[in-house]
Amino acid sequence: MEHCILLKYIFFLLTSRNIYKHYKHIIYYISNYLQSIFNGLFMNITITCNQSDFMWRIYLNPDSSAGSVEVARKSPVASWLCAMLYCFGSYILADVLLGGCPLDYFQYNSHILLASAIWYLVFFCPLNLFYKCVAFLPVKLVLVALKEVVRTRKIAAGVHHAHHAYHNGFLIMVIIGYVKGSGVALISNFEQLLRGVWRPETNEILNMSFPTKASLYGAILFTLQEAHLLPVSKSTLICLFTVFMATTKVILTARHSHGSPFVLIESWVCHLLFGSPLGGGEEEHHAAPAPVAPVSPVKTKEEFGEGTRKRKSKKAE
Amino acid sequence: MEHCILLKYIFFLLTSRNIYKHYKHIIYYISNYLQSIFNGLFMNITITCNQSDFMWRIYLNPDSSAGSVEVARKSPVASWLCAMLYCFGSYILADVLLGGCPLDYFQYNSHILLASAIWYLVFFCPLNLFYKCVAFLPVKLVLVALKEVVRTRKIAAGVHHAHHAYHNGFLIMVIIGYVKGSGVALISNFEQLLRGVWRPETNEILNMSFPTKASLYGAILFTLQEAHLLPVSKSTLICLFTVFMATTKVILTARHSHGSPFVLIESWVCHLLFGSPLGGGEEEHHAAPAPVAPVSPVKTKEEFGEGTRKRKSKKAE
């Protein structure tokens, strides 16, 4: 969206009004061409980011009872389908929720080819070079930051799309923006099922990790902006939210932390709204506080959940 | 539907033909206004009933390994989503089955707000007042009766809607009517998954409770009526079925019984069609008859299922 505006603005500055009139068409074509290159690059970066994300999650993921590399060797079709779900899961889920065709996104053959190439490199590159490159911390930080840029744009696009379909469906806007931002995390149970893993005791809605939560809050903010209840323009909001997400995520990744900057605010809001006891930040929000959980089976379940929560929060990045 | 007819009939009686002609428009507007008030009230009652139903099922539900109140405190988003599924699950499922947009119903912001307010009161009302009020037997009986009124209307509307889309798709009419009447019970496995519970050994289609069965029979009756194979008008059928459902359900609730008035008929029909041995009524239909189940693992499974069946039948009310 704002690429177009930016490019048009640049062209507007560069060319005087008169020249613009005469050379309108030429400039229009050049502008379109540049945009398409830029968008193509952007899409490639998006897919690369998603795939690298997929790789980090899957490659040495302890949740898979059989290692993922073995899954990829034994049943390449299942592994490739999972990779596609990781890449395009948010589009698929949003299409399903809006009543569209789930396979709609698969018509873009170049995106599929790029994603498949990255999938192939991740799992079958000699000496495991590709994985080592992308997992190298500086490269990883750049990809993580780019991924958050992409996420913000996807949330904004999702909210806008839902606004187009349902003008007053504020909840629909929030849901579609959320789904677009969180992607495959929301259907992780079914993605795991494809790989033969089934862990029903946890899902991304029960134990939200930082990116999922941030997507939810972002979707709410963009919905408020779309409903003209926030006194900022869309571009400003995209810019601010991108900066916030990228810096937070880069810092969290650099520190190998799975915390969340929302802990304090959430703690207070939950205390006010739901009467949760104030206190230990993350522990307070995720784990059951000892005085509230009276029965012992619940407790053991929680302790079990504690172990999976850590893997979970890693997974849902 | 029949509200309109009723109101128009009243107006027809009250006003003579001549006055009606002159004051047509005024009366039309008044009638519309009254209808909208009536429909609004009705919808509020519907949502309240569904929510109270949700509350009874969820609030102290033994199927949840972690208590639901704890789930609501720890992950309000998951709890709220479950509440919305309980309220609007039948609309969502029917939309999905007819190829529509699953989020379609969420555009009605006022319904969502009302349902959310009730969800909040159920879980976070001080001193648990709201729950105690609604669980008080006389109030509960009124709500139970109202819920059956709503159920019958939803079945009739579902059958009519499917008839509109597929004129000769009798099976489609039955399915949509059934789904509209049974609501979230049919996707209870996935609703449980959202709360981190997974019990694949039972579902509402394997062990149908009284309301689910009644919805199925009701959907078949309304489909026969829509196909002009029943010699009654739609309003009569709605009226009769509502009275039957409401009285049966009120009596069952007052007696804390989970039986079904269909047991005898079903027993005979199953005997004729499927060669099931005649006999012990409910036991015969739900549990495996001893002489038929030869292998011991099946038996233990059944015994296990026996325990869950009781909770199940409570759940699917």
Next chain:
Amino acid sequence: MEHCILLKYIFFLLTSRNIYKHYKHIIYYISNYLQSIFNGLFMNITITCNQSDFMWRIYLNPDSSAGSVEVARKSPVASWLCAMLYCFGSYILADVLLGGCPLDYFQYNSHILLASAIWYLVFFCPLNLFYKCVAFLPVKLVLVALKEVVRTRKIAAGVHHAHHAYHNGFLIMVIIGYVKGSGVALISNFEQLLRGVWRPETNEILNMSFPTKASLYGAILFTLQEAHLLPVSKSTLICLFTVFMATTKVILTARHSHGSPFVLIESWVCHLLFGSPLGGGEEEHHAAPAPVAPVSPVKTKEEFGEGTRKRKSKKAE
């Protein structure tokens, strides 16, 4: 498709050009009539094949913790729904993936009635005569061959349908063709859930059986043909693929084998593309090779999977 061409060709040969001109309309009606009879017969054979397939899979299926006959007696609705899924699963899944109405196929009342009649005969025929007839080897071989004829036609129709919706969506064509060919096997996890069985550790995409694999390869071939990358006509391809599938499947059935004729080629391709060790054919592709699986829990999981794999490969025929 080719029926029409065939019939028109016959009529073209039988009638000289002049007579054809004059009696155009009469011949057109006769041709249409014959076609409809032929198609009707064909559809009946299709449904019979699917149902008999369903029966072989379900009737004495060891995967069901409760025997299927008991399921059918106790909850006829669940058993009937499973039978319908087996019969029309491929249509439903293809409709869902293309964004259509999942219940669309249920408008053909005659097909539903025929399928229901066969379901009734399978489970409740006196002396179990129907099952014994269809399971008699010569009859079974004929049905198996017919089923492969149907499968090939369904793959071709699926690819054509997807091509109509997305002209350049080659992946979409492959997926729809695959889904049309493999039918309910791809959603077997959810079909099992309906019967109260849940085996997440295996699915048809992780461990593809011969018919599923052949459907995938067939879908790829038909997509290449549709994209004009194969130098053969569609009719020729349908004919060749049908002959290959029918003969292979008949031989496999007669030998009670669950092998696959693709083993050697797959072994080489996997070696080239994914660096899998060459060797023991089927063992190599399905089971985890010993030197690759280092950790012991994976091993035990695999050993468990080994047992279910055999039942699985039987199931997915």
